[in-house]
Amino acid sequence: MVKLAHNNEIIRTAGSLPPGELAAFLAVAENGGFRAASRILGQTPSALSHAVAGLERRLKIKLFHRSTRNVSLTEPGRRLAERLMPALSEIGLAVEELHEQAATPSDLVRINCDANAAEQVLMPLLTRFMKLQLAMRFEIRSEGRLVDIAEGGFDCGVRATELVPSEMVAIPIGPDQQHIVVASPAYLDDAPPLTSLSDLLLHQCIQLRMASGSIYRWEFQRRGEDVVVATTGNLVVDQSRLLLAAALDGCGLAYVTRWMAADALADGRLRQVLAEWTPPYPGLCLYYPKHRHIGAGMREFLDFLRNAKGVQSAKD
16 A cells, blocks of 8 residues: 555656656757757757756756756756656557557457348458458347447448448448249149239238338339338248248248348249349448547458458448
8 A cells, every 4th residue: 555655646746747848858868968859859959948947946956967068967867867768668668559559450340230141241251351360350240120330339230231321331242132032832833823913912921020020021123113012921930041941841932032042043942933023232231430430450341341352332
């Protein structure tokens, strides 16, 4: 406790001394005179002399012997300089380390995204980047609901382009997306014909419950015409992967991404229907607040995304 009290007293004493006066004293001591020190600090010899005189008044100690030809430290001045020089060196090293850390991409970046977006686009890009920047750390929170990334403590988010808030900076990070209607051959062979959107009412449509609690309505477009259909069915799930699994098992029609259904379409386990009503649309974006400070690691990651193959230019 005695040592702590002593250190506190030192801190209070040092805090009462103007940094400019201490800097002037050390410059004059190190360079052997006011004129030489003035060239180092970019101040006039007269200004340095006044600063040192002010420090002497505060300490009530004479720090320099002065003559018209020579300036030399007094014994108390020498002892003070010897004690301050290592401290000044430590301060310089501390500041240098801070600059090095700021320039080194070793940040933790927290990303909020949809689970399918993470699997399809984000993770392949992220793993490539992490092999280049081994010190970088990432935390991905995948969830269906759209959150305020600033309030949630996230550095950025990944969502469909149309869902990105207008006040965010958005970087497209993948190809166009496409939602399609699929079903197993077994289901389609026994189901009513499906030639128009109105025919959906005759079919078992596997339902997706959103994070908000509502049932997702299927969205269609053809030659500029947008149609939203509230489908019906006996099965409700809360994940897109379960939609795909149910369709593969012949439970009905599913509305999923082409990326998710690609393998099953290729080997014939699923067939696409109503293809003319499900064109591609703009894909995913990584987005972040415009006015938030961006650390070195996040900057490196953003630069990587902008330059990665298949990534388009940023939309501000």
